[in-house]
Amino acid sequence: MLHFGAGVASRLGAEIPDGRPLNIFCVIDRPAYLASGAETIVVRQLASHHTTWFDAFEPNPKFDDVLRGVAAIRGAPHDLIIAIGGGSAIDVAKLIRAFAGSASPIDIVHGREPVGTSPIRLIAMPTTAGTGSEATQFAVVYVEGRKHSVDAPPLRPDVAIVDPDLTRSLPRRVAIASGLDAFCQAIESLWSVNASEASMHDAERAATLSWTNLPQLSSEPTDATLSALCEASHLAGRAINQTRTTAPHALSYTLTSQYGVPHGIAVAVTLASLLEFNAGVTDRDCADPRGPEAVRSRISRILTILGAATVSDACERIVVLLQRLDVPTTLREAGVKSREQLRVIVESVNLQRLSNNPRVATTESLLSILSAGL
Numbered sequence: 001m002l003h004f005g006a007g008v009a010s011r012l013g014a015e016i017p018d019g020r021p022l023n024i025f026c027v028i029d030r031p032a033y034l035a036s037g038a039e040t041i042v043v044r045q046l047a048s049h050h051t052t053w054f055d056a057f058e059p060n061p062k063f064d065d066v067l068r069g070v071a072a073i074r075g076a077p078h079d080l081i082i083a084i085g086g087g088s089a090i091d092v093a094k095l096i097r098a099f100a101g102s103a104s105p106i107d108i109v110h111g112r113e114p115v116g117t118s119p120i121r122l123i124a125m126p127t128t129a130g131t132g133s134e135a136t137q138f139a140v141v142y143v144e145g146r147k148h149s150v151d152a153p154p155l156r157p158d159v160a161i162v163d164p165d166l167t168r169s170l171p172r173r174v175a176i177a178s179g180l181d182a183f184c185q186a187i188e189s190l191w192s193v194n195a196s197e198a199s200m201h202d203a204e205r206a207a208t209l210s211w212t213n214l215p216q217l218s219s220e221p222t223d224a225t226l227s228a229l230c231e232a233s234h235l236a237g238r239a240i241n242q243t244r245t246t247a248p249h250a251l252s253y254t255l256t257s258q259y260g261v262p263h264g265i266a267v268a269v270t271l272a273s274l275l276e277f278n279a280g281v282t283d284r285d286c287a288d289p290r291g292p293e294a295v296r297s298r299i300s301r302i303l304t305i306l307g308a309a310t311v312s313d314a315c316e317r318i319v320v321l322l323q324r325l326d327v328p329t330t331l332r333e334a335g336v337k338s339r340e341q342l343r344v345i346v347e348s349v350n351l352q353r354l355s356n357n358p359r360v361a362t363t364e365s366l367l368s369i370l371s372a373g374l
Helices: 008-015 030-035 038-045 063-073 087-100 105-109 172-191 197-218 223-243 247-259 263-268 271-279 292-306 311-324 339-347 351-355 363-373
Strands: 002-004 023-028 050-054 080-085 121-126 138-143 146-151 159-162
Touching: 002 008, 002 223, 008 038, 008 121, 008 159, 023 030, 023 063, 023 087, 030 038, 030 080, 038 080, 050 063, 063 087, 063 105, 063 138, 080 087, 087 105, 087 121, 087 138, 087 146, 105 138, 105 146, 159 223, 172 197, 172 223, 172 247, 172 263, 172 271, 172 292, 197 223, 197 292, 197 311, 247 263, 247 271, 247 339, 247 351, 247 363, 271 292, 271 311, 271 363, 292 311, 339 363
Parallel strands: 002 159, 023 050, 023 080, 080 121, 121 159
Antiparallel strands: 138 146
């Protein structure tokens, strides 16, 4: 179930069954919860229910953060979880629900135990326009410094309440990074080996909305811009829920963890280079079973969205967008100064995400295409 549009946060109460008080577990990114105005809207709708508030987690949540939430929710029977915040808050809520019924949550993380269906409903209210986590069946958690992605249908929230008004107070830099994440997810979904007509419909709409409205973040975004970027984020999340992400995301995580580049910007900085790389697909290195012509056809759709006549033109347009948003346009600007540092990044990639890329990417081929940015 999706509620979308300005003011729909007030519909939260309609998703809470009448008839008896509930025990509700709220997972909140407290700064975002307060700054977005969600507190004023949410508290009055929960007044007749017993509510537990949980905010003891960090961005890029750790396994121990989630276990604290599991301990808190097991303290009493709960009927409903509400997640309010960015992708981290929503991921934490997804994992608390998944882990609460498990005797060994670490086995879920490592894929040794399936994620079971929970009797606890989950409502997600994003306060950023970027990850689309409210539309996906995966969640990220860090175990001993290593990133793990848990992927299972029961993780997807039962209800998403996407209210652009909750994104109005986002700091400009956060709004830009979030918006770029949604844009890159849409582009990657379009060229993914898992792309289908249904996913491409969502991804094209998301990419078009992002491309048209992201430049407005260089100044003061209008209500229409905020609404468009929230729609783009949700649709991009829905698209990658079907296709998964590809090479730009695979390369981004070390840029974030080792160089401090915000996630969406870390993805965007290699997008143009990997568009050029994927456009060069051949019979010999095509990873898509439908063949290189099918890949090139989807890349042509990307060029149309960007208003570009050629791949080179499209790459230049992406760089111009990043310049306008005042974010790094090359790996060197992002802090990567040498080929040796680049090799560490390339060798650290998530191989599953690379397998979704339409052109087979090896360490040497990625070094070759990305070295131009040093």
